[in-house]
Amino acid sequence: MTTKQGQIASRITRLGRRSCDAVESLGRAGVFLAQSAVGVPSAEGVRLWIRQLHFVGVLSLAIVLVSGLFIGMVLALQGYTILIDFGAEDALGQMVALSLLRELSPVVAALLFAGRAGSALTAEIGLMKATEQLTSMEMIGVDPLRRVVAPRFWAGVVALPILTVGFSVVGIWGGYLVGVEWLGVFEGSYWSNMQASVGFINDIGNGMLKSIVFAVVVTWIAVFQGYDLIPTSEGISRATTRTVVYSSLAVLGLDFILTAVMFGGL
Amino acid sequence: MSNVPFIEVENLYFSRGDNEIFRGVNMTIPRGKVTAIMGPSGTGKTTLLKLIGGQLTPDRGRVLIDGEDVHRLSRKALFSLRQRMGMLFQSGALFSDLDVYENVAFPLRVHTDLPDAMIRDLVLLKLQAVGLRGARDLTPAELSGGMARRVALARAVALDPELILYDEPFVGQDPISMGVLVQLIKRLNQALNLTSVVVSHDIKETLTIADYIYFISEGHVVAHGTPADLEVNQDAWVKQFIHGEPDGPVPFHYPASAFYQDMLGEVANQGEAT
Amino acid sequence: MKRSRTMEFGVGLFILVGVLGMVFLGLRVSGLSFSGPSNTFQLDAHFSNIGGLKPRARVSMAGVTVGHVDAIELDTKWYDARVTLNLDSELEGQISRDATAAILTSGLLGEQYVGLSMGGDPEMLEAGETIRDTQSALVLEELIQQFISNMATN
Numbered sequence: 001m002t003t004k005q006g007q008i009a010s011r012i013t014r015l016g017r018r019s020c021d022a023v024e025s026l027g028r029a030g031v032f033l034a035q036s037a038v039g040v041p042s043a044e045g046v047r048l049w050i051r052q053l054h055f056v057g058v059l060s061l062a063i064v065l066v067s068g069l070f071i072g073m074v075l076a077l078q079g080y081t082i083l084i085d086f087g088a089e090d091a092l093g094q095m096v097a098l099s100l101l102r103e104l105s106p107v108v109a110a111l112l113f114a115g116r117a118g119s120a121l122t123a124e125i126g127l128m129k130a131t132e133q134l135t136s137m138e139m140i141g142v143d144p145l146r147r148v149v150a151p152r153f154w155a156g157v158v159a160l161p162i163l164t165v166g167f168s169v170v171g172i173w174g175g176y177l178v179g180v181e182w183l184g185v186f187e188g189s190y191w192s193n194m195q196a197s198v199g200f201i202n203d204i205g206n207g208m209l210k211s212i213v214f215a216v217v218v219t220w221i222a223v224f225q226g227y228d229l230i231p232t233s234e235g236i237s238r239a240t241t242r243t244v245v246y247s248s249l250a251v252l253g254l255d256f257i258l259t260a261v262m263f264g265g266l
Numbered sequence: 267m268s269n270v271p272f273i274e275v276e277n278l279y280f281s282r283g284d285n286e287i288f289r290g291v292n293m294t295i296p297r298g299k300v301t302a303i304m305g306p307s308g309t310g311k312t313t314l315l316k317l318i319g320g321q322l323t324p325d326r327g328r329v330l331i332d333g334e335d336v337h338r339l340s341r342k343a344l345f346s347l348r349q350r351m352g353m354l355f356q357s358g359a360l361f362s363d364l365d366v367y368e369n370v371a372f373p374l375r376v377h378t379d380l381p382d383a384m385i386r387d388l389v390l391l392k393l394q395a396v397g398l399r400g401a402r403d404l405t406p407a408e409l410s411g412g413m414a415r416r417v418a419l420a421r422a423v424a425l426d427p428e429l430i431l432y433d434e435p436f437v438g439q440d441p442i443s444m445g446v447l448v449q450l451i452k453r454l455n456q457a458l459n460l461t462s463v464v465v466s467h468d469i470k471e472t473l474t475i476a477d478y479i480y481f482i483s484e485g486h487v488v489a490h491g492t493p494a495d496l497e498v499n500q501d502a503w504v505k506q507f508i509h510g511e512p513d514g515p516v517p518f519h520y521p522a523s524a525f526y527q528d529m530l531g532e533v534a535n536q537g538e539a540t
Numbered sequence: 541m542k543r544s545r546t547m548e549f550g551v552g553l554f555i556l557v558g559v560l561g562m563v564f565l566g567l568r569v570s571g572l573s574f575s576g577p578s579n580t581f582q583l584d585a586h587f588s589n590i591g592g593l594k595p596r597a598r599v600s601m602a603g604v605t606v607g608h609v610d611a612i613e614l615d616t617k618w619y620d621a622r623v624t625l626n627l628d629s630e631l632e633g634q635i636s637r638d639a640t641a642a643i644l645t646s647g648l649l650g651e652q653y654v655g656l657s658m659g660g661d662p663e664m665l666e667a668g669e670t671i672r673d674t675q676s677a678l679v680l681e682e683l684i685q686q687f688i689s690n691m692a693t694n
Contacts, residue, residue: 044375050551051544058550061557097569128362136359136418139319139352140373141345162558169561172569195571196598196651204565 029224036145036223037153048151056117056152056219057159061166064112068167071108072174075099079175080183092185093194096175101198101207102263105168107255110214113160114247118222121152122243125226126236134227149223156219157212164211206262213254218247272297272429272461273318278327280310280317287313289485290327295478300455300462302476304469304507305483306516311465312356314482315431318463319353320344331429349377351429352422356437358414360406366393366417367402373424392420396450412443416450423454429461430454436468444471451475469508473497481507483516580607580626581667585641590621591652591677593643598653599625606631609654625654635671636661642675652677 041049079095125148128134134144172194179185198204222243229239273295280288287310295301303311316322318329320336329336331347339347360369370389374380380388393399396416406414415435422430435451436444452475455462466472472479473493481489481496481504489496489504496504506514522528566572590612599607607627615622625641638659645652656671665671 050548053554054547054551058554061554101565101569131357131362132355132359133361135316135321136353136355137361138321139348140376140421141348142376143345159554162554162561165558165561165565168569169564191568192571194569198570199596200566200570200572204570 025228028228029220032145032149032224032227033153033220036149039146039150041150041154045146045151048147049154052151052155053159056113056121056155057162060113060116060159060163063116064109064163064167065170067108067112068105068170069174071104071167072096072100072171072176073178075104075171076175076178076183080179080185089179089183089185090189091193092175092179093172093190093192094197096179097172097194097198098203100168100171100175101203103207103255103259105164105171106207106210106214107251109164109167109211110160110218110251111248113156113163113215114218114222114244114251117156117159118218118243118247119240121156121219121222122226122229122240123236125149125152125223126229126231126239129227129229130231130233130236145227149227153219153223156222157215160215160218161208161211164208168207206258209262210255210258213258214251217250217254221247221250271295272332273463274330275314275318276328276330278317278329279325280313280322281325282313286485288317288324291482291485291487293480293487293490295461295463297461298455298459299477300451300464300475302464302466302472302479304465304467304472304479304481306507307467309482309484311467311482312433315353315433315463315465319348319351319431349373349425350427351431352425352427353431354415354418354422354433354435356434358406358409358411358418360409360414360418360421362406364406365402366398366404366406366409369406369417370421370424373421377425388424389420392424393417395423395454396420397446410443412439412446415439415443415447419447419450419454423458423460426458427460429463432462432464432466434466435464436466436471444468448475469510579629581629581632582610583625583627583635583665583667583669583671585623585625585654585671585674586615586618587621587623587641587643587674587676589676589679590623591643591645591679593623593652593654593677597651599627599656600653601631601656601658606656623654632667633664635665637663637665638673639665639671640673640675641671643677645678 075096076092079092080089083089083091083095125134128144128148134148137144137147176190180187180190225239225243225246229235271294273293275291275293275295278288278291279286291314293303303314305311313322317324318331318336320329320339323337328338331351334343334347336344336347360366361372364372367389370392371385374385374388378385390399390402393402396419398413398416398420401409401413401417406417409417432451435447439447448471451462451464454460455475464472464476473496476493478492479490479496480487483503489499489501491499496508499505499508503515505511506516512518593609593612595609595612597609598605599609607625610624610626612624613622614620623641627635635656636659638661640657640659642655642657643652644655659673
């Protein structure tokens with residue numbers, strides 16, 4: 001009896017300690033974000049930012065565009081088979097564009113970004129930590145948060161929305177290829193139905209807003225996991241996994257909340 | 267002049283979690299000399315360097331560098347103090363996204379407004395001093411461990427610091443690069459009139475370059491003196507360390523219950539299980 | 541140095557892709573046009589039932605899109621729907637007082653829109669005035685109800 005009570009008590013203690021740890025680590029991540037993201041960049045900072053934008057943005061472009069093309073094509077194919085039953089295949093453009101702009105582009109681009117760029121950011125910063133580069137930078141008198149973390153963070157925040165735009169454009173074009181060129185939906189109705197139903201602020205704007213939120217969250221998770229990891233090879237591989245898992249969950253969870261706020265009223 | 271201490275460590279306490287690493291360490295490190303801090307692996311020698319460099323904060327006690335309490339400085343003042351010190355890390359810690367030239371130029375670019383031509387002259391001068399002027403276009407990944415450490419040394423002295431902290435400079439080096447490093451540390455110290463602190467457990471090399479040696483074990487300074495003093499020191503611990511004896515005050519066995527009992531207990535447990 | 545040049549070029553191109561993509565989405569996908577609000581004028585129309593009409597729905601005349609629905613509100617005086625139409629300014633002072641506004645459906649299941657047709661009155665509507673002659677949306681249930689009650693009386 002007493003041992004059972006003891007077990008329960010220790011389990012509760014452990015739960016409490018874990019919650020405290022989680023809150024503490026969230027706090028550390030918040031302070032970390034504030035210290036690295038806030039501040040006026042120097043000319044050198046801009047150069048470093050461009051370099052990172054190349055790394056996380058330009059190098060992720062190919063995978064994002066190819067995925068966007070296929071997702072647009074699949075949407076058109078699936079949508080067509082459903083819409084044709086109602087004789088409403090003219091609404092294909094509307095369907096493809098709205099699903100892409102509101103949901104798929106921000107979410108899928110963010111997931112791809114977390115896998116392609118986020119994990120690489122974590123591993124890179126982690127390796128710099130493991131090889132004492134961050135410590136030695138501090139000893140030289142340079143703040144690694146400003147020098148290493150800030151350019152990477154801002155590059156991620158700028159890159160993902162651009163990638164999302166690219167994803168949408170290519171996806172809509174892919175839908176056009178399948179719907180109009182292959183399945184024979186009338187070209188005029190593909191575009192005009194789309195134009196009639198897509199609102200610039202309501203659909204494109206909200207989609208971009210989602211994407212910006214995802215960009216901040218994913219990049220934040222990636223750089224923080226890299227900075228906060230245990231500097232061993234095992235620590236790096238764990239942190240890389242954590243980046244992908246946490247940011248995927250964060251993106252999907254936040255997507256639900258944002259969708260409820262943005263489109264829930266309709 | 268030279269016996270005015272540059273660094274004073276006063277009654278330093280530091281612990282990591284429940285693990286007490288330092289329990290009252292006192293040291294004075296004179297200006298313009300090479301001071302070595304020695305001790306077995308895992309006694310926190312690197313931690314001591316980080317405490318001196320202000321990256322860690324002690325639980326108690328203080329560290330004075332040139333009269334300034336390192337851990338009471340503002341972040342800005344600490345960073346400007348660090349411009350007066352260089353640190354050589356175990357792995358070299360070169361920035362992997364910059365080539366050798368840019369690595370050495372890094373502190374100059376960050377802390378000075380010198381024109382490019384002058385930076386170039388300074389960098390080539392430092393690289394020449396460590397014998398790697400020809401390697402300036404290589405990336406850190408293309409360097410051997412010894413070369414990386416030499417480049418790191420060039421970077422550490424780029425700003426002509428007053429103090430250099432060496433973290434295990436000889437570890438994992440072949441005899442030739444070890445000899446090169448010993449020579450370099452000695453020469454740089456004399457040429458630039460530096461104060462050097464060397465953390466190491468390589469007895470032979472350390473004895474040849476150090477002017478003064480502190481031995482640390484179990485959170486205390488157990489012995490200190492000039493190399494000549496220590497060679498004739500009769501303290502059992504110092505003798506064991508200097509001569510590399512496997513057993514002595516530092517036991518060969520990790521603390522355990524009596525061997526005989528342990529074996530019997532194992533047998534008894536197995537007997538119960540089957 | 542040369543490597544950083546091509547890198548900067550790549551990054552520039554990347555940002556350009558983003559901007560052009562945004563322009564494409566704005567113009568081609570959402571049908572945004574750069575005509576400001578000064579190029580439209582407003583007319584009101586009251587309907588007893590608007591069915592499924594939504595803001596931003598198309599307003600057309602003879603099948604040509606001439607504007608869109610700006611706002612839909614309940615008029616608490618008559619308890620009908622007041623629909624505000626944004627029309628191309630070319631039509632300002634061109635729509636006669638007895639013009640008709642009807643809520644129509646494109647196709648069987650398509651979206652609903654407002655169809656305008658001209659009357660013969662020589663007097664024209666000014667901006668902000670109300671179209672009197674309106675025709676509400678067809679509601680399928682009401683039609684069926686009418687049909688059944690007609691059958692019963694016959």
